[in-house]
Amino acid sequence: MVTHAAGETGPAPPETHAVVLAARDEAHLLHIAEKLTIFYPEFSIIREPDLPWDNQAMAIGIPPTQDRHSLHPVTKNLKLLKECKQCDTM
Helix, strand or coil, X not given: CHHXXXXXXXXXXXXXXXXXXXCCCHHHHHHHHHHXXXXXXXXXXXXXXXXXXXXXXXXXXXXXXXXXXXXXXXXXXXXXXXXXXXXXXX
Protein backbone atom coordinates (compact mmCIF):
# COMPACT_ATOMS: atom_id res chain seq x y z
CA MET A 1 0.00 0.00 0.00
CA VAL A 2 2.90 2.35 0.64
CA THR A 3 4.06 2.02 -2.96
CA HIS A 4 0.52 2.59 -4.17
CA ALA A 5 0.25 5.72 -2.02
CA ALA A 6 3.51 7.09 -3.42
CA GLY A 7 2.36 6.46 -6.99
CA GLU A 8 -0.98 8.18 -6.43
CA THR A 9 0.74 11.48 -5.73
CA GLY A 10 2.18 11.78 -9.23
CA PRO A 11 5.68 11.58 -10.68
CA ALA A 12 8.55 12.41 -8.37
CA PRO A 13 11.43 14.61 -9.48
CA PRO A 14 14.88 13.03 -9.78
CA GLU A 15 16.75 12.67 -6.48
CA THR A 16 13.49 12.40 -4.54
CA HIS A 17 13.60 10.31 -1.37
CA ALA A 18 10.57 8.50 -0.04
CA VAL A 19 9.95 8.46 3.70
CA VAL A 20 7.60 5.91 5.25
CA LEU A 21 6.11 6.81 8.62
CA ALA A 22 4.03 4.49 10.78
CA ALA A 23 0.50 4.84 12.11
CA ARG A 24 -0.90 2.59 14.85
CA ASP A 25 -4.12 1.64 13.09
CA GLU A 26 -6.81 2.95 10.75
CA ALA A 27 -8.21 5.38 13.33
CA HIS A 28 -4.76 6.89 13.80
CA LEU A 29 -4.26 7.07 10.03
CA LEU A 30 -7.58 8.91 9.61
CA HIS A 31 -6.62 11.30 12.42
CA ILE A 32 -3.39 12.05 10.56
CA ALA A 33 -5.43 12.68 7.38
CA GLU A 34 -7.70 15.06 9.28
CA LYS A 35 -4.68 17.05 10.50
CA LEU A 36 -3.21 17.06 6.99
CA THR A 37 -6.29 18.81 5.62
CA ILE A 38 -5.35 21.79 7.82
CA PHE A 39 -1.59 21.94 7.25
CA TYR A 40 -1.05 20.28 3.86
CA PRO A 41 -4.25 19.56 1.94
CA GLU A 42 -2.60 17.72 -0.99
CA PHE A 43 -2.65 14.01 -0.19
CA SER A 44 -4.33 10.76 -1.15
CA ILE A 45 -5.84 8.16 1.16
CA ILE A 46 -5.37 4.64 -0.16
CA ARG A 47 -8.10 2.16 0.76
CA GLU A 48 -8.03 -1.62 0.35
CA PRO A 49 -11.20 -2.63 -1.51
CA ASP A 50 -10.90 -6.39 -0.93
CA LEU A 51 -11.96 -8.50 2.02
CA PRO A 52 -11.10 -8.82 4.82
CA TRP A 53 -10.19 -5.10 4.89
CA ASP A 54 -13.32 -3.93 3.03
CA ASN A 55 -12.45 -0.31 2.18
CA GLN A 56 -10.19 0.23 5.20
CA ALA A 57 -7.72 3.13 4.95
CA MET A 58 -4.26 1.61 4.61
CA ALA A 59 -1.89 4.44 3.65
CA ILE A 60 -1.61 8.15 2.91
CA GLY A 61 0.38 9.45 -0.04
CA ILE A 62 1.79 12.98 0.09
CA PRO A 63 3.24 14.55 -3.06
CA PRO A 64 6.98 15.29 -3.05
CA THR A 65 7.73 18.64 -1.42
CA GLN A 66 10.71 20.74 -0.54
CA ASP A 67 8.64 22.46 2.16
CA ARG A 68 8.89 19.82 4.89
CA HIS A 69 8.12 22.47 7.52
CA SER A 70 4.47 22.55 6.46
CA LEU A 71 4.24 18.82 7.21
CA HIS A 72 6.08 18.96 10.52
CA PRO A 73 3.02 19.71 12.72
CA VAL A 74 1.49 16.45 11.46
CA THR A 75 4.53 14.20 11.12
CA LYS A 76 6.80 15.24 14.01
CA ASN A 77 5.60 12.47 16.36
CA LEU A 78 5.42 9.67 13.76
CA LYS A 79 8.21 7.11 13.67
CA LEU A 80 10.01 5.83 10.62
CA LEU A 81 8.52 2.48 9.69
CA LYS A 82 11.88 0.71 9.92
CA GLU A 83 12.24 1.97 13.51
CA CYS A 84 8.71 1.11 14.54
CA LYS A 85 9.09 -2.16 16.41
CA GLN A 86 6.04 -1.55 18.59
CA CYS A 87 3.80 0.92 16.73
CA ASP A 88 1.09 0.52 19.36
CA THR A 89 3.32 2.36 21.85
CA MET A 90 3.56 5.52 19.71
